[in-house]
Amino acid sequence: MALYKFTPPSIGRNALPSFWDLIALSLVIGAIALMANGARVTTVPLLGLNVTPLSLDPANLPIYALRSILRMLLAIVFSLIFTFIYAAVAAKSRRAEMVLIPVLDILQSVPILGFLTFTVTFFLNLFPGSVLGAELASVFAIFTSQAWNMTFSMYQSMRNQPKDLEEVTASFHLSGWQRFWRLDVPFAMPGLVWNTMMSMSGGWFFVVASEAITVGDTTVTLPGVGSYVALAIKQQNILAIFYAVIAMLVVIILYDQFLFRPLVAWADKFRFETTSSGIAPTSWMLDLFRRARITRYLSAPVALIAPLIWNLQIPSLRLGSGKPNPVASPAIDWIWLGLVVTPSLCLRRTPTAPRLNQIR
Amino acid sequence: MLEQVAKTPLIDIRNVSRSFKKGSGSDVVVLDDVDLTIKEGEIVGLLGRSGSGKSTLLRIIAGLISPSGGDAKCRGEAIQGPPIGISMVFQSFALFPWLTVLQNVELGLEAQNVERAERRKLALAAIDLIGLDGFENAYPKELSGGMRQRVGFARALVVHPDLLLMDEPFSALDVLTAETLRTDMIDLWMEGRLPIKSVLIVTHNIEEAVLMCDRILVFSSNPGRVARELKVDLQHPRNRLDPAFRQSVETIYALMTKRPEPQAPSTEGIPGTGVGMFLHSVSTNLMAGLMEAIAGPHYNGRADLPELATSLQLEADELFHLGETLQLLRFATLSEGDLVLTDAGKRFATLETDARKKLFAEHLIAYVPLIGLIRRVLDERPSHAAPAARFRNELEDHMSESYAEETLAAVIGWSRYAELFAYDEQSETFSLENPQ
Numbered sequence: 001m002a003l004y005k006f007t008p009p010s011i012g013r014n015a016l017p018s019f020w021d022l023i024a025l026s027l028v029i030g031a032i033a034l035m036a037n038g039a040r041v042t043t044v045p046l047l048g049l050n051v052t053p054l055s056l057d058p059a060n061l062p063i064y065a066l067r068s069i070l071r072m073l074l075a076i077v078f079s080l081i082f083t084f085i086y087a088a089v090a091a092k093s094r095r096a097e098m099v100l101i102p103v104l105d106i107l108q109s110v111p112i113l114g115f116l117t118f119t120v121t122f123f124l125n126l127f128p129g130s131v132l133g134a135e136l137a138s139v140f141a142i143f144t145s146q147a148w149n150m151t152f153s154m155y156q157s158m159r160n161q162p163k164d165l166e167e168v169t170a171s172f173h174l175s176g177w178q179r180f181w182r183l184d185v186p187f188a189m190p191g192l193v194w195n196t197m198m199s200m201s202g203g204w205f206f207v208v209a210s211e212a213i214t215v216g217d218t219t220v221t222l223p224g225v226g227s228y229v230a231l232a233i234k235q236q237n238i239l240a241i242f243y244a245v246i247a248m249l250v251v252i253i254l255y256d257q258f259l260f261r262p263l264v265a266w267a268d269k270f271r272f273e274t275t276s277s278g279i280a281p282t283s284w285m286l287d288l289f290r291r292a293r294i295t296r297y298l299s300a301p302v303a304l305i306a307p308l309i310w311n312l313q314i315p316s317l318r319l320g321s322g323k324p325n326p327v328a329s330p331a332i333d334w335i336w337l338g339l340v341v342t343p344s345l346c347l348r349r350t351p352t353a354p355r356l357n358q359i360r
Numbered sequence: 361m362l363e364q365v366a367k368t369p370l371i372d373i374r375n376v377s378r379s380f381k382k383g384s385g386s387d388v389v390v391l392d393d394v395d396l397t398i399k400e401g402e403i404v405g406l407l408g409r410s411g412s413g414k415s416t417l418l419r420i421i422a423g424l425i426s427p428s429g430g431d432a433k434c435r436g437e438a439i440q441g442p443p444i445g446i447s448m449v450f451q452s453f454a455l456f457p458w459l460t461v462l463q464n465v466e467l468g469l470e471a472q473n474v475e476r477a478e479r480r481k482l483a484l485a486a487i488d489l490i491g492l493d494g495f496e497n498a499y500p501k502e503l504s505g506g507m508r509q510r511v512g513f514a515r516a517l518v519v520h521p522d523l524l525l526m527d528e529p530f531s532a533l534d535v536l537t538a539e540t541l542r543t544d545m546i547d548l549w550m551e552g553r554l555p556i557k558s559v560l561i562v563t564h565n566i567e568e569a570v571l572m573c574d575r576i577l578v579f580s581s582n583p584g585r586v587a588r589e590l591k592v593d594l595q596h597p598r599n600r601l602d603p604a605f606r607q608s609v610e611t612i613y614a615l616m617t618k619r620p621e622p623q624a625p626s627t628e629g630i631p632g633t634g635v636g637m638f639l640h641s642v643s644t645n646l647m648a649g650l651m652e653a654i655a656g657p658h659y660n661g662r663a664d665l666p667e668l669a670t671s672l673q674l675e676a677d678e679l680f681h682l683g684e685t686l687q688l689l690r691f692a693t694l695s696e697g698d699l700v701l702t703d704a705g706k707r708f709a710t711l712e713t714d715a716r717k718k719l720f721a722e723h724l725i726a727y728v729p730l731i732g733l734i735r736r737v738l739d740e741r742p743s744h745a746a747p748a749a750r751f752r753n754e755l756e757d758h759m760s761e762s763y764a765e766e767t768l769a770a771v772i773g774w775s776r777y778a779e780l781f782a783y784d785e786q787s788e789t790f791s792l793e794n795p796q
Contacts, residue, residue: 164454171422171442172468172519182467186458269499270458307476 024292027258034066054221054231056240061228061247068211068224069251071135072203075142076196082147083192087154088180095336101155108148116141120213124220134213134220141210146199153195157188162272181309189270193263200255204248225251262286368436370523370558371398371421376430377583378416380760388760391416392583393430398523403549403559405573407566407612409677413584414562418527421560422448435522447516451528453508455500461487461511462496468519486518489553491544506537513545520555527562538568543597546572550596564677566616566666570608571598578615588615606666613665613697616680634729636758639688639770640681644777648708648716650682651691654701655709661701668699689723721778730755730771731780734790738781744792748783751790 054060090100120137127133161183169179211226212219221227225247232240265283373396379387391413398404406414419425420432423442434443447468455464465486469479487496490510500508509529516524530538548554563569569576573592580587590612598605653672654663669679683699686692691705701709708719724731730751737746748768755764772783782791 162454164450164452165456167419167422167424167448168450168454168456168467170424171446171448172471172515173442173444174467174471178471182456182459186456189458272457 018292020288020292024289028298035070037066054223054227056228056232056235056237058240058243060223061225061243064224064228065247065251067222068207068226069255071139071211071224072142072200072207075139075146075203076200078139078143079147079150079199080196082143083150083154084185087151087158087188088184090155091158091184092176095333098337104148104151104155107144108152116210116213120220131222134222137213138210138222138224142203142206145202145206146196149202150192150195150199153191154188157191158184161187186270187272189267193260193267196263197260200260257283258285262289369397369399370435371396371560372431372433372436373397373417373421374431374433376417376420376427376432378413378420378425378428389583391420391427392585394584394586396577396586398558398560400522400557402574403561403572405569405576406560406562406579407564407569407576408579408584409564409581409616409680411584412579412581414579415527416584418448418525418560418562421523422446422525445522446525447519447521447523448525448527449509449512449516449529451532453500453505453512453532455508455511455515457500460497460499461492461503461514464500464511465514465518468515472519482518483514486514489548490514490517504537505533506541509533509541517555522557524554524556524559525562526559528564529561530568531563531565542568542571546596564675566609566612566676567600570594570605570612571600576612578612609666610664610697613676616676617665617683617694617697635733635754637688637729637767638759638763639728639730639767640685641766641770641773642681642685644720644774646682647686647691650686651701651705651709654692654699655706661706663699665697665699689720689727691723717778720774721780724774724778724780728771728774730767731775734771734775735780738790738792746790748788748790 086100086104090097090104116137119140120134123137123140124133126136165183165187169183174182207224208226208229211222211224212230213222221231225244228247229241229244232244261281261283262285265281265286268280373394376391376394376396377389378391379389381387390411394413394417396404396417406417408414416425420427421434421439423434423439423446426440432439434446437443456467459467462480462483465483466479469482474482484496487493490513492507492510492514495503495507500511503511509532512529530541533541545554549559561569561572570592576590576592577586578588578590579585590608592608594602594604594608600606650672653659653668655661659668665676665679665683668674669676672679674682683692683694686699686705687694690702691708692699692701694700704719704723708716711719725735726732734746734751737750738744751771752764752768755767759767775781776783782793783789784791
């Protein structure tokens, strides 16, 4: 029991921060400062972009890279939220699944770059005159390249859960919400982490495409590695392209070391194997934070709030959690199918409707 | 009030049946017209072979599946969804690998929204009771099988259920660990330290049932029915060597090997007839070994099944499958808990390898209709080859996919040994050509 009590370190040798604490603390503060800086520049007016046009000076590259990183990070966060909701609904409700999975399949095969013009207009109108609109449009474009395979991975994991664990959650009366955080998410975690890594690499392609946004006659160029590369190509500046490639490489390594490697090492505990086999992935970063005592202080609020969240008493949505009624089910299925198919047929018929009138 | 409680049984199952959809559209009945009552203060065992529907009955009581017919009641109310006050211990332990021992145990309390401090107190008490002290922070993969199942027990006990359901809780453990766990469990039960009122245990291990239960329901298979109900009045702790104990075990063995009423000439304990007969995939090595052992001087052609199970370290279920296959092939007969070699069986034991194969082949063709059929088809076809799918489809008209798969595996294994025909795993075809 004592192991679980939150014990502040006693006075003396223990009160001094250790080597690990110093490094961990500086990493945390550094990350917060970088994010704050990134957030500050997104709220400047749109006109400001024209005042400080993009320059190919390599000295600007770090700040450009930072902004690209933050965009991708934000897109990943949105992708994750989208994944949790979309995959959960698709996996829990058979009828939602009939619609959601084909839609997801279409979305992932349609070249989203084609939609970019619509979404840009939408986001620019959402925050008129502010860079925020353009930034969000860019984030959305990156999101569209990241979300789908993460969602598929999560959906797949949720459909392939071990039957005995499902029985445990049922027989111990876990609510749907508790089950989601206790079984669904942890079981999906290893696959989700790998797919997030893949999404991140896929996102690079869209970073280049989404940072130079053209709407009608105006071109909005958001500062970032992508727009830097675009400009360098336009000016045929080989040296600048070389700098950009180096910057990307550095960013990718930083992402790997500071985000994904710790994530992979951490997600290893969610692997569904009862025996420990093979070599567990390691991360110096994760080790560092696990060793640093300060992590306990920093994560204390999280450790306090997290159980409150997954023990929330959410009223059950009854999303297919009831057993299918063998008699009523097929009938409702057909009605549902009718509801889904009819509007799409109507849509197809609309253009021909005037002609019918003419004939009459 | 108290009398009222005493009168209403904890679990009341009346005429319950359950069927599952089969590939070809017709239903497979796994549980047929079963009655069961569980009162407070008893340990009830469901004993039967695999496929006798005992696990299905357990899951009906647990509210995990609903019966196709009949009434299932818990404390007088129809079971719809998992009832409050029933918890379950799983054969596979079913622990969450990403939660520590303590978190796993707390799971059921979390779902009941028990306050944090109270939750911890109850969980630690359960961990203490079940002998897991010091492992609170360990993850399941760091524990041995026996310790994992202890976590499973603690998790089930922490919610103080009225009825503890156990689904073959010891069958995934090694013999020694299983025995320790069983005796620990019985000791706690006898001392009244378990926060439960009754136990229902599903098992295929006859000695385990006699060791633990006050009442045993022996199931017959295909479809699952209660063949007999037995009371075990022995005092705990029970001694396996006690003559009364041995007598109970013998009785149950005899009951479980009793031939069903003859329905068709070739059934004899094996479900299905003709080509649609279900075959257990029993290795030819085991069959040969068993025949040699029984033909040996110790048994002289007649072996007592319980004794055989102990000396060969075989599970009762495995031994039954073996015995039935030998019976099907007319190498032995099962009667009254004994396995008796036929003349063919005795001859087999004395022969050399090649002669054995020849004898085995003759018996396969003569007594396994499916093998006869495959052989005929191969002989008739000019190519002397036939896809396995042809026979699999035919089998699936009579049984579920997984049973058809096992039957085919049995046929392939046996005919390979007998050199009757060849099978190519890649193309899934039977053929007569013998690779040279």
